[in-house]
Structures are given as C-alpha cells and as structure tokens.
C-alpha cells in the first residue's frame with residue numbers, strides 16, 4: 001500500500017489496534033520501575049492496587065494479556081477434569097485456543113445465547129454441580145461483560161445477579177471476563193464495583209478501548225492473587241521492569257475511561273448508517289449480518305477500511321481511540337455501497 005493510502009486507513013478490526021498517545025508515551029518514559037518478580041516495581045504495584053480498588057477487590061495481578069488473566073482466574077476456580085460453563089461464543093471458549101483444556105485440564109460446556117445475553121435459565125440448564133463419580137461436575141460459571149462476539153452487549157445487572165445466585169446456591173465459582181467492563185460501566189452508568197461485585201475473579205483489559213499497548217489485570221482476594229502470582233511465573237509471564245507498561249495502564253485509567261462514550265456514540269452512528277439491527281449496538285462494537293462477510297471485508301480493505309469477517313455472514317466493526325468522526329464517516333461511505341450489493 002502506498003504511504004498516501006496508508007495515511008487514509010480506517011482500522012475498525014478491533015479496539016486492540018490503538019497506538020499509545022504522546023501523553024501515554026511520556027508517562028511510560030517517566031515511570032519509576034523495579035523488578036516486579038521481586039514485587040519491587042512501584043508502578044506495577046500502584047496499577048494493581050488501583051484496579052483492585054476500582055473494582056472493589058482486595059488484590060490485583062498485572063499480566064501481559066486478557067487471555068492469560070482469564071486463564072489464571074479460571075484455573076483458580078476449576079480443578080483438572082472439572083467443568084467450566086459459559087455461553088457458546090464466550091471469548092474464553094472461542095478465542096483462547098483451548099487454553100483451559102491445555103494448561104488446566106478444564107472441560108467446558110456451553111449454552112446458546114443470543115447476542116451473548118446472559119439468562120439464568122440458560123445457565124441452569126447447562127450446569128451439573130456435584131455430579132458424583134459418573135458425570136463431569138461443574139465447578140464454575142464464566143460471564144462476559146461486555147460481550148465481544150455478541151456485539152459489545154452490556155449484560156443486564158438483574159441477569160448477572162440471578163446467575164450469581166444460581167452459582168452460589170450450587171457452590172460454583174464465578175469468573176467475570178470483563179475485558180471491556182469499562183465500556184459496560186460507561187454505557188450503563190452502573191459503577192465498576194457493582195459490575196464486578198459477586199464474582200470470585202475478574203479480568204479487565206487495558207489494551208482494548210483504554211488504549212494501552214499491553215496489559216490486563218486479574219483481581220480477586222489476596223489469597224487467590226498470591227496463588228495466581230505463582231502460576232503467572234510458572235507460565236513464564238513473570239515480568240521485570242514493567243512499570244513502563246503499567247504506567248500506560250495508569251495513564252489509560254486516568255484519561256481514557258470517560259471518553260469511551262465517544263466510541264459508543266460513533267458506533268451507534270455507523271450502526272444506524274449501515275442498517276445494523278436496531279438496538280443491538282450497546283457499546284463500541286457493531287455487528288452486521290451480510291451475504292458474504294469475507295468479500296465485503298476484502299472490498300473495503302481495497303479502499304482503506306479494515307473490518308473483521310468473524311464468520312461467513314458475520315462482519316464486526318469496532319470503534320476506538322484512534323478513529324474520529326471523519327474516520328467513521330469515511331468507513332460508512334465505503335461500506336454502505338458494498339452492503340447494498
């Protein structure tokens with residue numbers, strides 16, 4: 001691609017494509033650091049404490065990716081040979097490449113969920129707690145909020161509470177994949193600690209809409225986080241002077257949470273322009289059902305607009321920090337005629 005064309009690229013494949021802003025890079029350059037495996041990095045310690053505080057938990061653990069954060073959380077709640085239940089398009093079961101099975105010996109069972117929306121009756125039909133020596137016993141439930149492949153769906157709080165009640169009644173662990181919990185907070189107005197309350201382990205990403213180049217934080221109680229810290233090292237993700245990365249996360253928490261509302265407004269705008277199903281764009285992810293997703297994505301790419309074809313007819317557009325009004329207008333201009341074909 002020529003450099004002129006490259007400057008006109010509008011990248012809506014994911015909110016992971018953001019690049020650190022000058023202010024964020026400045027914060028990274030100035031970060032105080034130490035050896036985090038020794039617990040000596042003050043910036044990492046501050047980030048872990050700050051995320052735990054915001055989510056209402058006792059401790060946090062900084063890890064390179066949301067997948068690792070989820071996987072550490074899950075292995076604390078489910079023993080080898082036991083079962084995790086989640087919906088059929090959950091990130092933990094669809095996009096982590098079988099990690100729960102490979103590393104923790106966890107089996108999974110799923111329920112079908114429209115747009116990823118949580119429903120306690122669906123969960124009740126999927127669980128088999130205390131199944132004895134004959135069937136696989138369910139040990140934990142995973143909830144995703146917002147729901148990525150569901151289209152950025154915000155889980156209704158009443159449904160979350162109902163699932164938590166069900167889990168507690170059966171002695172099940174509760175994990176929240178809150179990669180985009182920030183978006184759920186901004187879109188719903190529900191406080192972060194309320195969205196996280198009632199779960200045993202919660203994973204949040206700094207590298208999605210918040211715009212940090214890397215990083216997720218797992219929060220839980222101190223005992224579980226101490227155990228997760230051991231497993232993080234065992235998995236090879238004990239990191240040293242990573243205050244330079246944690247500083248990006250702290251910068252993101254301070255500057256990039258409220259502005260997610262702009263991403264949501266732009267997503268709603270383009271959803272309407274492109275004729276997405278009404279009321280299906282809660283946050284920054286737009287899902288379109290098209291005739292042939294791969295060919296639409298390829299044709300849009302020719303014109304410098306990048307979108308994801310995540311299934312034969314499933315097209316996903318994600319707004320973020322690095323797309324402004326002009327960029328979404330350009331995307332709509334390119335995509336609208338391709339969708340009419």
Ligand SMILES: *Cc1c(COP(=O)(O)O)cnc(C)c1O
Pocket residue numbers: 064065066067068070091092144146147148177179180205207208216
């Ligand atoms: C992005 C994402 C993750 C983690 O992804 P990584 O690429 O491993 O950081 C986890 N859950 C959901 C719902 C996500 O969208």
